[in-house]
Amino acid sequence: MSGKPVLHYFNARGRMECIRWLLAAAGVEFEEKFIERPEDLEKLKKDGKLMFEQVPMVEIDGMTLVQTRAILNYIATKYDLYGKDVKERALIDMYAEGIADLSEMIIHLVVTPPDQKEAKIALIKDRTKNRYLPAFEKVLKSHGQNYLVGNRLTRVDIHLLELLLYVEEMDSSLLAPFPLLKALKSRLSNLPNVKKFLQPGSQRKPPTDEKTIEEARKVFKF
Amino acid sequence: MSGKPVLHYFNARGRMECIRWLLAAAGVEFEEKFIERPEDLEKLRKDGKLMFEQVPMVEIDGMTLVQTRAILNYIATKYDLDGKDVKERALIDMYAEGIADLSEMMGQLVVTPPDQKEAKIALIKDRTKNRYLPAFEKVLKSHGQDYLVGNRLTRVDIHLLELLLYVEEIDSSLLAPFPLLKALKSRLSNLPNVKKFLQPGSQRKPPIDEKALEEAKKIFKLS
Numbered sequence: 323m324s325g326k327p328v329l330h331y332f333n334a335r336g337r338m339e340c341i342r343w344l345l346a347a348a349g350v351e352f353e354e355k356f357i358e359r360p361e362d363l364e365k366l367k368k369d370g371k372l373m374f375e376q377v378p379m380v381e382i383d384g385m386t387l388v389q390t391r392a393i394l395n396y397i398a399t400k401y402d403l404y405g406k407d408v409k410e411r412a413l414i415d416m417y418a419e420g421i422a423d424l425s426e427m428i429i430h431l432v433v434t435p436p437d438q439k440e441a442k443i444a445l446i447k448d449r450t451k452n453r454y455l456p457a458f459e460k461v462l463k464s465h466g467q468n469y470l471v472g473n474r475l476t477r478v479d480i481h482l483l484e485l486l487l488y489v490e491e492m493d494s495s496l497l498a499p500f501p502l503l504k505a506l507k508s509r510l511s512n513l514p515n516v517k518k519f520l521q522p523g524s525q526r527k528p529p530t531d532e533k534t535i536e537e538a539r540k541v542f543k544f
Numbered sequence: 545m546s547g548k549p550v551l552h553y554f555n556a557r558g559r560m561e562c563i564r565w566l567l568a569a570a571g572v573e574f575e576e577k578f579i580e581r582p583e584d585l586e587k588l589r590k591d592g593k594l595m596f597e598q599v600p601m602v603e604i605d606g607m608t609l610v611q612t613r614a615i616l617n618y619i620a621t622k623y624d625l626d627g628k629d630v631k632e633r634a635l636i637d638m639y640a641e642g643i644a645d646l647s648e649m650m651g652q653l654v655v656t657p658p659d660q661k662e663a664k665i666a667l668i669k670d671r672t673k674n675r676y677l678p679a680f681e682k683v684l685k686s687h688g689q690d691y692l693v694g695n696r697l698t699r700v701d702i703h704l705l706e707l708l709l710y711v712e713e714i715d716s717s718l719l720a721p722f723p724l725l726k727a728l729k730s731r732l733s734n735l736p737n738v739k740k741f742l743q744p745g746s747q748r749k750p751p752i753d754e755k756a757l758e759e760a761k762k763i764f765k766l767s
Contacts, residue, residue: 373679374642385634391613392637399630408621412607415614420596457595 346519348401568741
């Protein structure tokens with residue numbers, strides 16, 4: 323094997339995308355094995371590689387890790403993107419979990435029944451502009467630094483950048499009232515590893531369209 | 545102030561209970577301020593203490609922390625319940641997140657519409673006995689040690705104990721096929737701090753009853 327982490331997931335953003343982002347931002351090359359048919363998932367289960375029968379799963383440093391947060395925590399610690407001490411880590415975790423809550427709402431949109439979708443989108447937009455973006459704008463305003471925690475790049479800057487891009491995909495006007503967030507987004511997008519990941523041809527995944535989800539549902543029966 | 549952590553939440557298990565468990569297991573005394581009326585929650589929000597307008601919130605070591613996992617991670621690290629190195633921590637996190645997934649399903653039960661409840665309970669029981677309990681029984685079998693990770697008590701043993709007690713509340717027969725989990729549950733329940741927390745009069749919260757939940761929903765105008 324190459325020694326690179328190997329990511330096992332569908333060829334989609336889903337719950338693996340934040341992991342791809344963090345590895346890319348850390349400048350870590352990784353391989354991907356896409357699950358395309360039920361047999362692919364069955365094989366992983368039969369081989370005992372999925373502790374809870376689920377993906378994402380990442381093979382890294384001799385471990386077979388599942389659970390997004392476990393994987394992110396390991397990568398963040400290994401590549402020194404988790405703050406310098408336990409108190410910085412507490413802030414990083416608090417901010418990252420807020421981002422995860424909003425991201426979770428966005429992820430669920432693709433599996434929301436059509437008759438409930440409009441209300442869900444309205445709720446997401448409301449939470450985005452009245453709860454989450456103000457909270458992070460306030461953090462940046464409070465210290466005036468270029469990064470969310472500890473005046474240097476940590477995992478939560480990358481998680482936030484990813485989120486801001488999804489917010490923009492949904493409705494670019496949502497970011498308008500938040501100058502510090504816009505500046506952060508710009509700065510982070512210009513970091514070499516991030517810039518590379520943002521370019522076409524990288525391992526970054528496009529938005530999942532309805533048709534793809536419908537097919538996946540048939541194939542994987544969910 | 546006393547220097548003890550102060551927990552802000554409803555007088556219920558909810559998303560704070562795992563934090564109460566971890567503090568108790570670590571032998572840390574804590575205070576609680578219960579949110580009983582909408583004004584209590586509004587005040588916390590107005591005072592800027594809730595980063596995302598939500599509880600749980602814990603005041604600890606000069607910080608005002610929200611988000612259950614952030615709070616748990618801080619407590620676990622501070623009281624050396626987070627493994628000895630990054631690889632132990634990866635196992636702890638992986639196991640803890642599986643426990644959290646099943647706990648989340650159970651937590652959602654109280655807000656599940658009555659017509660969907662039976663199906664939800666069936667799913668929880670299925671996942672419990674076919675996915676989660678077998679996974680943890682397998683871990684214990686693989687190393688034959690008395691704790692899940694690193695041959696000593698870590699946070700994930702406490703998270704699992706809490707879960708096993710909830711599983712038992714739902715259906716005590718679910719644990720029957722898992723001898724190592726039953727033994728772990730027994731051993732952990734006898735640790736002094738845990739034993740104390742399990743006794744009546746501790747800060748451990750009872751299961752929520754439907755009536756109290758209905759009232760809370762009206763008071764707080766939750767859907």
